[in-house]
């Protein structure tokens with residue numbers, strides 16, 4: 001099975017329905033050639049969109065990815081690269097504490113550093129990583145416009161923004177913000193009812209969904225035992241084929257996220273081939289409305305009012 005594709009916004013870009021998240025890349029401990037093999041593996045499956053951020057791996061992930069890509073630069077034409085900026089970590093000695101910086105100079109410098117590390121001349125999408133209490137919408141807009149005019153980014157968006165913050169930044173821009181990258185999972189359902197996903201529907205933009213599996217907590221935390229049991233039950237009902245070494249409950253979770261009418265694009269957080277393949281196969285799972293609500297209830301521990 002290959003992955004379908006979706007426009008994030010009527011004016012683009014078009015991304016793969018499931019996206020490869022590279023936050024944990026340094027944990028995978030891959031040589032450049034092993035990483036190149038992994039990239040080819042998910043590109044061949046149709047997972048062509050790649051999610052990075054300047055800070056991932058203590059500012060090391062983009063560099064490691066770029067080293068692998070330099071072994072076969074032709075792969076760049078087969079992928080869409082997303083990166084983010086706006087968080088400043090003490091992993092850089094000049095930062096005395098972790099803080100946010102959404103000033104124009106920081107955004108432009110961060111995007112240019114991402115291009116250099118990744119070994120590419122443009123990002124398909126640049127996101128502001130988190131809302132910043134000191135953010136000045138005019139400054140962010142100025143940075144986005146400057147980067148877009150220079151051809152360094154194709155599109156702009158945000159992450160973890162409330163609907164009001166999104167609306168504010170959009171009001172300063174002559175082009176659309178094309179996504180809001182959000183934590184969306186049975187373990188964190190807040191955006192399903194607080195207006196954030198409603199805004200995505202209203203504007204016809206598709207959210208990107210991070211930590212669909214709760215960063216792995218789904219599989220371990222004792223409090224999610226009822227959720228795991230319900231997912232296992234539903235997995236049998238929908239007839240997900242047994243794949244060796246794969247915890248198929250995660251496939252039901254991806255299906256649960258993708259069933260939201262705003263059509264979130266789930267980010268895959270694992271570098272293990274069988275888990276990437278399982279995520280891809282989850283596209284064929286169709287949940288009933290009642291199954292969706294059973295998962296909601298098992299995760300929250302209470303019924304709808």
Ligand code: NAP
Nearest residue numbers: 021022023051210211212213214215216219247267269270
């Ligand atoms: P996730 O899928 O919720 O969690 C991935 C973790 O779950 C990995 O440690 C993985 O371990 C583990 N896992 C997966 N399947 C498992 C299984 N069957 N049994 C046990 N453990 C399992 O996703 P995430 O990594 O937290 O986030 C995905 C992507 O979202 C990131 O790479 C990043 O691109 C993006 N993100 C964005 C933000 C933001 O603020 N915008 C925040 C966080 C993440 P293995 O490695 O062993 O497979």
